[in-house]
Amino acid sequence: MYQVEEKISAEKQEMRAVFAKVIDEMAKEDDRVIYMDCDLMNSIGMAKYWKEHPDKAVNCGIQEANMIGAAAGMSATGLIPFTHTFGTFATRRVMDQVYVSAAYAGLNVKIIGSDPGITATLNGGTHMPLEDIGMMRCIPEVTIVEPTDCTMLADILRKAKDTYGVFYIRLSRKKADKIYKDGSEFEIGKAAKIREGKDVTIFATGICVSEALKAAELLEKEGIQAAVSNMFTIKPIDKETVIQAAKETGAIVTAENHNIINGLGSAVAEVLAENVCCPMERIGAKDRFGEVGDMEYLKKAMGMTAEDIASAVKRTIARKEG
């Protein structure tokens, strides 16, 4: 079970610090865990681990296609490889390797893509994965998760290890906002409701979760009660919760740090279109490329701020029938 913090505050540590700690712990507990990277060990905080455990950590050099294939081969022998590179290279550069060598072959590879969406900030458009979820969604049997804060990350990494199959784990390296109390546990494929409300449901992932909570506070001042649900598993999407939310609140807004095409918004829209009539709107990159900038600039440029979410909520509620 999970518990939500009463007040949003910045985490004390970066996500990558927790990532490195949990990989270390899992590898100590389970010899099958192998860590692989493409020359970004220092960037993700794994350089120390690599030096201390050269038998269990493989720096492949800058060759992402080979890393994914080698990980697939390792998993065929019974190991559980966790691969890491930036989200752009973890998906679009190796789409065919993930598809054929890992997923089609039915193997057990955990793919970490770091710096999701605008969190790539100063690396700019070439390094800003706004399509990674979309690409992975098209591959059958791949589970896609985006941990929201350090507490969720630690839990999801362990659950990914213990769940056979290909995972794409979208991971910010930086400090997140702390949403969940320490020790919280989550169910993959099940949304975590973090705020109650009767007028609209906001489904959010990643950095958009705290923006959604801020939006709900803004809306409360205007008399609108917004529920917020953290849809941290994008595939398989939690259909039941989406349908229930549509029936209970009658309006849906999605908020994601990704192209609005084929990400969380599309997944939710597909569920609604086939099951229940409900107005919805998608917050996210409006089918555009990334660019350089700091987080505040990029959130505004992409329309991912709390104010943007609140405006979308009001437009969506206005479209309710009757």
Next chain:
Amino acid sequence: MNAKELNIFAAQIRRAALRAIKKVGAGHVGGSMSMAELMAVLYGDVMKIDPANPKMEDRDWLIVSKGHCGPAVYGALALKGYFDVEELDTVNRGGTRLPSHCDMKRTPGIDMSTGSLGQGMSTAIGAAWGSRYQKRDNYIYLVLGDGESEEGQVWEGALFAAQQKLDHLIAFIDFNKKQLDGFLTDICDLGDIRKKFEDFGWDAKEVDGHDVEALEKAIEDAKKVQGRPHMIVMNTIKGKDCTFAEDVLYNHHMSFNQEDYEAAIAALDEKIDRIKAGEV
């Protein structure tokens, strides 16, 4: 098996591969024929395998990265008893366990799914790394196509396997000099492919890929070299010993009729008789 028996087995594998393709009437004939001696040597003599227990933990693995040549592998697997020879008639028909490209989820004895060229290089590397990490007493055998070796992923893997000193990885290139659209030299020449692998840090040698004794010796010699992955460049003929394919320029994927098939089988049967009589 001795050399005579291996040559007979190779001819039988060609027969079985043609039977596998025959029901649909079209398939990857050229590359299936050129690797028949290698399949005979690996399955007939070299590999530690148990057809009754295809997933045996300490088995040797075979990853056929030129996955379109599934029919040659299926021929060998059927003759070894992984499944009935009759099942070869289901190749590429709806619901089959024997699709044109190798599929580890469907076929007993297939160690890795392949078909997108270049990828078997990396998966074989991973299998060799994982086997060594788990202290398994086995070898990972890998077959690459020559056209396939135009893929960048092959060369990523070449660097990585040498860096990791994967000396239980024994790879072969089926150097039949042709790809789908013609000769490699006219399309994307590999140059001295043996030398290239040597320069990448591999133990590399070149043999006649239709000489079963030379193949066996090359594998034995490879096992004596420690600390480096092994590349055995097999000089082969695309379409070898298939009467309707060997002398045809575009023999990568071919359709053929009953008459072609019967003539090819008769020629293979005649070759088997000559091997038995000691004439070949």
